[in-house]
Amino acid sequence: MKVRLHPEGRKFVAIFAAVTLVFFFVWQPLGWIGLIATVWCLAFFRDPIRTVPQEAGIVVSPADGVVSMIERVAVPPELHMEARELTRISVFMDVFDCHVNRTPVAGTVKHIVYTEGKFLNASLDKASLDNERNSMVVTTPDGREVGVVQIAGLVARRILCFVDNGTPLATGERFGLIRFGSRVDVYLPDGVEPLVAVGQKMVSGESVLARMNGPQTPIVTAKV
Structure with missing residues (x-):
């Protein structure tokens, strides 16, 4: 499912993803932890469409x-x-x-x-x-x-x-x-x-x- 990301979160997701890649090169279990953190960061900055009462x-x-x-x-x-x-x-x-x-x-x-x-x-x-x-x-x-x-x-x-x-x-x-x-x-x-x-x-x-x-x-x- 596609996640709508708020623009303010793009740099943070990019940083988390970059660190995760480094972690995978250093030690694979550490990389998996970084991947979980990256997914969390992506979810934190999600910006879903809402049905607003008028x-x-x-x-x-x-x-x-x-x-x-x-x-x-x-x-x-x-x-x-x-x-x-x-x-x-x-x-x-x-x-x-x-x-x-x-x-x-x-x-x-x-x-x-x-x-x-x-x-x-x-x-x-x-x-x-x-x-x-x-x-x-x-x-x-x-x-x-x-x-x-x-x-x-x-x-x-x-x-x-x-x-x-x-x-x-x-x-x-x-x-x-x-x-x-x-x-x-x-x-x-x-x-x-x-x-x-x-x-x-x-x-x-x-x-x-x-x-x-x-x-x-x-x-x-x-x-x-």
């Missing part, structure tokens, strides 16, 4: 992984959102998940702030304020704001964001990537309730986190 007001998961926390928390100051507390949904990605991040809502990027920090386990609550992170606010067509924060983890050492202030985004559009193992937080507008539970498996761009306009059916989808 319902107005939908909030989709920005990442593959598991819902690790759903809490009413103080909004990080760098987001500059009006509400003091909002519902935060955290999606934790392990090193086997696809790490291409997708915007949870349609709208325009209001602002982006990068914050240096630590590399604690991304599943910890304090990682939201202590870890290296990239924070983004998306303003929806009806004027509501959704906060999206990419958080580095124990082995993550690079957060990539492909959009700028003022960039228009469609629901489920790719906006970034984190290397290697991390978390993405979504801050829902006040009054919007989550439709997921802690421990639930998420698929970026497909799994519905919440509806800002209330239940609506049917849901139209588009492959992105």
